[in-house]
Amino acid sequence: MADPGGGAAGDSDTYRRFRSLVEAADHKFARARASDARAHSRRRLFEAYAEAWRFQLERRAELVKAGLKRWEIGDVASRIGQVYFAQYQLTSDLRFLGEALVFYDAVLSRGYFQPISDPVPGRIQPLSDLGVRFKALRFYARFVLVAALLDRRELVAALLARWTALLDQSRLVFPEGNFKEWRQLLQDVSRFLKAVAGPVGSPRSLRYVPQIDFHPNSSAHLARIQTGRCLRLQEAILSSHHRNEFSELTLDTFRVGQSLEWEPNWAVQQNSEVIDYSGDSGFIDMKFSSDMADSHLPPNPKKCILHRPSVPHLIAVIAAACETLSSDGVLLLYISASGGAGSQKHDLGLVLSSCGNTRYNYLYPSDLIPFTRSPLFLIIDSDISCAFKNLHGADRGEPPVLLLSPQKSTLEAGPTAHGSVFTLFLTSPLQAFCLLVGLSDIDPEVCGNAESILAAGMAKWEVIICSSAWLNPAYARVLPDPFLRRLITRFIFCRSALGQLRGDRDEEYLPEIWPELPASVSPESSAVESVLRQIAESIGVFRRFRFSDADDQ
CATH class of the missing domain: 1.25.40 (Serine Threonine Protein Phosphatase 5, Tetratricopeptide repeat)
Structure with missing residues (x-):
């Protein structure tokens, strides 16, 4: 029938x-x-x-x-x-x-x-x-x-x-x-x-590319500081409360998430190959993780990207992550949100919800103190980021590393137009630099040369930090991790570029890092200023910065 x-x-x-x-x-x-x-x-x-x-x-x-x-x-x-x-x-x-x-x-x-x-006659679609x-x-x-x-x-x-x-x-x-x-x-x-493409459209990936981001000259110096306890980035929790988003990913979490991943060789090959699946019913094999291991690279740290979480939800996720950290693991916590005053005007916190302006929507620095029993690498991108430096010295046994954004933006456009400049410096520093000086286009050869200068500079900074006579133990523990080390050297470049930019700007326009890094990598140091100078000269924006001897030129 x-x-x-x-x-x-x-x-x-x-x-x-x-x-x-x-x-x-x-x-x-x-x-x-x-x-x-x-x-x-x-x-x-x-x-x-x-x-x-x-x-x-x-x-x-x-x-x-x-x-x-x-x-x-x-x-x-x-x-x-x-x-x-x-x-x-x-x-x-x-x-x-x-x-x-x-x-x-x-x-x-x-x-x-x-x-x-046309459908088959009589068939119900x-x-x-x-x-x-x-x-x-x-x-x-x-x-x-x-x-x-x-x-x-x-x-x-x-x-x-x-x-x-x-x-x-x-x-x-x-x-x-x-x-x-x-x-x-x-x-x-x-x-x-x-x-995402930005004003430059830099050809390099946001991910960690060993051929570019690993600097062999610093290996011996890294080995010297690995005599004590060394940590590896085990998990990252990312949360951004700014708009300009796609499928619950904001520009900031999109960039940070990729910057915490290795760039595998197959991805490079895939970008240059055209795969033909136009056949009518050719077999496509389904694979599971055991069939897809890449023995050439260590596994990526786990990531949890939260889309506009409430304060209780975020705290619960942080607590669960700390509970599962291994003895050599560190948790990276990235939060990008506007700030405000809570029930007390002097009590500043991050506003994590747009539903009403109540004290229950605020994440205060003190909310994170209990989690400093575990190693934390904290990145706060907010106009009240300075409030979180109070975590320095208030830990419960594991001093956190704090990367804090400027309280005021150097650019007139807000963070929704292009994402945060601070976060962009941490994930795509040359793109952020061009945005900072107002460049909308750059010759690919000039871009490649600037990338090489920056890579050489970061390699030098790694050596300087690791060979410093005084290095805070918090850094000695996290510098061996390639992702965290790259974030720190990119912060150095960010602080230098923002600090040397011409114009009357106070400390609110500068990022902060705690504990303090050695003075040998401060914005005024010759090792850092020389790199910024070379990049500015190569791109043709030297006069946008106030170098120590620029007034005589």
């Missing part, structure tokens, strides 16, 4: 089996997103989608005869991409991000979400064409995010063009549909990605 979809009864059973596998996998995915799933639960989730994917590959002819639509295949492939992306968020393992790109690229190349042809269009729009949003995180700039530009064209077409074909929010989202994403 024929079924309503136009196929035989056996074919209908095949289709129902496929739908049941997909729905079971979707149910597991929803449960995993709603809870902190354990490793074995995540593996079961991967296995559930792998079973559904293999089933449709092996029974494709039967499923198509039963009425399977191409968008249904694309929907499963897109969801598998989501699963890989979610796994990347949990583990910070870039291999999962690469696998998400594979599935998303296959969906695009094979046209799974192309406009649907699970979704209308409009519903499929919304699925396609969501697919493009997810694909753009993955491509941006992998720094695939040409692919991002192509996806934005396709996304715009699909949205324009959808508004014409489905005038009854509400596409206003999609139009706004596309505009927000375009603005976000333009800010």
Whole structure:
């Protein structure tokens, strides 16, 4: 007997089996997103989608005869991409991000979400064409995010063009549909990605590139300070409460998150290769973490990116992270938010919620004191960052390292336009420097030369700090970690650039670091000023700074 979809009864059973596998996998995915799933639960989730994917590959002819639509295949492939992306968020393992790109690229190349042809007569569609269009729009949003995180700039530009064209077409074909929010989202994403590219469009990655960021000359000096207790960055908690965001990532957390990852060799190769998945039903293998290990690099520190958390939520996450820190682990806490006075005017704190202006929305420096029983590396980007220097000397056994932003911005535009300049210096220092001096374009050769000068300068600063006759024990413990060491040397450059910029500015325009670094790397020191001078001369902005002998030139 024929079924309503136009196929035989056996074919209908095949289709129902496929739908049941997909729905079971979707149910597991929803449960995993709603809870902190354990490793074995995540593996079961991967296995559930792998079973559904293999089933449709092996029974494709039967499923198509039963009425399977191409968008249904694309929907499963897109969801598998989501699963890989979610796994990347949990583990910070870039291999999962690469696998998400594979599935998303296959969906695009094979046209799974192309406009649907006339439906099979008599078959009831699970979704209308409009519903499929919304699925396609969501697919493009997810694909753009993955491509941006992998720094695939040409692919991002192509996806934005396709996304715009699909949205324009959808508004014409489905005038009854509400596409206003999609139009706004596309505009927000375009603005976000333009800010990510910055005024320079530096070709280098935000991630830690050993060939560029590791300086062999400092190895012997680092070994000298590793005689005591050495810490490694084990986990990072990132929270930004400024706008200009994309999928719960602000510009600041987008940049900081990538700067705490290694740049694997396969990502460099992937950026130069074109992968062809245009075949109709070629097999795409699903991989789990055990199949994707990179033996050449240590694992990335885990990251927890919080989108506008409440104060109790943030404190709970910090407490959980401190509870699981190993004996040689350090927790990095990055918070970017505006400040204000609490119940007492002199009691300054970070405003972590826009819902009412009550004392429950404020995170005070004293709230973090209990967590100084564990090693902390704290970055505060706020107009009241100075309040957090009170944590220096108030610890409960583990003196934290504090990187505190200027209280006032050197630029007229607020942090929402391009992200925080302070955070940009910590993640992409040359891009921040060009933004600081108002450069919107720079020759690639000049840019490369400036990058080389800066890299050589940071290598020199590492040697100076590690060989200093007096080095605070807090630094001796964290400098061996490459991510934390790079943050400290980039802070030195940031402080120098802001401090030497011409104009009448007081200390509120300067960042602070606690404990204090050796005077040999102060902004006025010859080792630091000479690097800033060389960069300024190479780019042609020497007169924007007040060097010690600049008045005579």
